[in-house]
Amino acid sequence: MAKNEKLFIDCNEFVRDFEKVIKVPVKSKSANYYTGVDLGTACVVLAVLDENQTPVAGAFKYADVVRDGMVVDYMGAVRLVREMKESIEEKLETELVYAAAAIPPGTDMLDGGAVKNVVEAAGFQVTALPDEPTAANNLLKIKNGAVVDIGGGTTGVSIFKDGKVVFVDDEPTGGTHFSLVISGACKMPYNEADEYKMDSKNHKEIFPVVKPVIDKISTIIKKIIKDYDVHRIYLVGGSSCLTGIEEVVETNLGIPTFKPDNPLFITPLGIALACTGEDEE
Numbered sequence: 001m002a003k004n005e006k007l008f009i010d011c012n013e014f015v016r017d018f019e020k021v022i023k024v025p026v027k028s029k030s031a032n033y034y035t036g037v038d039l040g041t042a043c044v045v046l047a048v049l050d051e052n053q054t055p056v057a058g059a060f061k062y063a064d065v066v067r068d069g070m071v072v073d074y075m076g077a078v079r080l081v082r083e084m085k086e087s088i089e090e091k092l093e094t095e096l097v098y099a100a101a102a103i104p105p106g107t108d109m110l111d112g113g114a115v116k117n118v119v120e121a122a123g124f125q126v127t128a129l130p131d132e133p134t135a136a137n138n139l140l141k142i143k144n145g146a147v148v149d150i151g152g153g154t155t156g157v158s159i160f161k162d163g164k165v166v167f168v169d170d171e172p173t174g175g176t177h178f179s180l181v182i183s184g185a186c187k188m189p190y191n192e193a194d195e196y197k198m199d200s201k202n203h204k205e206i207f208p209v210v211k212p213v214i215d216k217i218s219t220i221i222k223k224i225i226k227d228y229d230v231h232r233i234y235l236v237g238g239s240s241c242l243t244g245i246e247e248v249v250e251t252n253l254g255i256p257t258f259k260p261d262n263p264l265f266i267t268p269l270g271i272a273l274a275c276t277g278e279d280e281e
Helices: 002-007 008-025 073-090 106-121 132-140 177-187 190-198 198-225 245-252 264-275
Strands: 036-038 041-048 055-062 098-103 123-129 145-150 154-161 163-174 233-236
Touching: 002 245, 008 055, 008 132, 008 264, 036 106, 036 264, 041 073, 055 073, 055 177, 073 106, 073 245, 098 106, 098 264, 106 123, 123 264, 132 145, 132 154, 132 163, 132 233, 145 198, 154 198, 163 198, 163 233, 177 190, 177 198, 190 198, 198 245, 233 245, 233 264
Parallel strands: 036 098, 098 123, 145 233
Antiparallel strands: 036 041, 041 055, 145 154, 154 163
16 A cells, blocks of 8 residues: 555565565675564564674574464474574574564563573574564654554554553464464365465455454454554554455554555564664663
């Protein structure tokens, strides 16, 4: 949509640069490299920036090591992140030392330690552990409004006022629920339904089936922002890739709703931007 194109010019360009280096990494001379590790319910993403905060490499793999924002296969998650790390290191011919990770809002007491432990066990020094939608805003640079990260298992919301986070929250419901209703309605195995929804060519067909889930996500957003003066909503996360999801959310809430060209990579790149060369306290 035209309103999105103007709003996300810099953000979309940054993501396009990242998409390029996933395919062809850039061997730059950099004093340090900073990695964002996004342990998603459906997809694990590593985004690598150089000292100038320029994308130089990346990788992503679909996996089932996290559910509803919680690590359920610790060793599997460690192996996967380590393998992706080593693969990128081989391509860049350098060691990746520093990384940031992220967690769903409000889960730091429950699972923040597990996420950090996974990334450290994979061989990184963890320097930051922000919540996911707040991390996404490192790239979006939204001053006022709500950043909504619709992941595989949860929907997380960070509310910003004058560039500062004033409230964060997270509730179950996301892409996993899309796949479940598609599986039931189309009588196909869950894994097949999950792959089916990822193809944009199928979005028009499945939209009526998943609309009740979008309505539920809209209700979650409405509940979280009800006590705040939110005039704009910004969607990120892999499940926001569904064509037309922003239009339904906007209609349901009566609030202008936007999303960048590729919402999948906004959060991992924002996580990478949160990474520094100093360990988290």
